[in-house]
Amino acid sequence: QAQLVESGGGVVKPGGSLRLSCEASGFNFKDYYMAWIRQAPGKGLEWISYITSGGTIEYYADSLKGRLTISRDNAKNSLYLQINSLRAEDTAIYYCATDWGAFEIWGQGTMVTVSS
Amino acid sequence: EIVLTQSPGTLSLSPGERATLSCRASQSVSNNYLAWYQQRPGLAPRLLIYSASNRATGIPDRFTGSGSGTDFTLTINRLEPEDFAVYYCQQYDYSRTFGQGTKVEIK
Numbered sequence: 001q002a003q004l005v006e007s008g009g010g011v012v013k014p015g016g017s018l019r020l021s022c023e024a025s026g027f028n029f030k031d032y033y034m035a036w037i038r039q040a041p042g043k044g045l046e047w048i049s050y051i052t053s054g055g056t057i058e059y060y061a062d063s064l065k066g067r068l069t070i071s072r073d074n075a076k077n078s079l080y081l082q083i084n085s086l087r088a089e090d091t092a093i094y095y096c097a098t099d100w101g102a103f104e105i106w107g108q109g110t111m112v113t114v115s116s
Numbered sequence: 117e118i119v120l121t122q123s124p125g126t127l128s129l130s131p132g133e134r135a136t137l138s139c140r141a142s143q144s145v146s147n148n149y150l151a152w153y154q155q156r157p158g159l160a161p162r163l164l165i166y167s168a169s170n171r172a173t174g175i176p177d178r179f180t181g182s183g184s185g186t187d188f189t190l191t192i193n194r195l196e197p198e199d200f201a202v203y204y205c206q207q208y209d210y211s212r213t214f215g216q217g218t219k220v221e222i223k
Binding site: 050102103 | 151153155161163204211212213214215216219
């Protein structure tokens, strides 16, 4: 069945960087737009980025533009998110999801904690 | 940016009752590009409804989405124990944004 598995989360110091990965299986990854959505502890969902199926166009939430880079490798069925200049408020679970406007398939999430 | 405001913040109901959740947009959502999600504690969200009124694969028919323009509603008929969760609306007309969520709790 269709599955997404995120990895790469952990504890990072303020100002640091992190690269998250999302590996897809069970569906034609290369045919799907993909997105990253995050959820701070006890808070709601926040869409942060998506990328077109061919990887040629990227979109970012205004609040995070300039600190994020989304990318994908369709040969490896993988999606990535580079986050720079991490701040305490970036502490959250980061989910990847298929994106055709609505987010249909979700991963289980990877936790990022920004703390000194 | 389209801002989505969900109400109420919390809904306290008993199993078997009907839940009515509201999602209001700051501007009209074209083509009814609005989705609803359910999130149970410790789990990833699950797509329930897309295009305002279409149930996603495998979603029971007690979940009904309705509305257009700026006002949308998710109705859950005959609440089951597993329906007590947090529900989010999301628009995909202009970029993507989520509402702040409505928690449906057991009374």
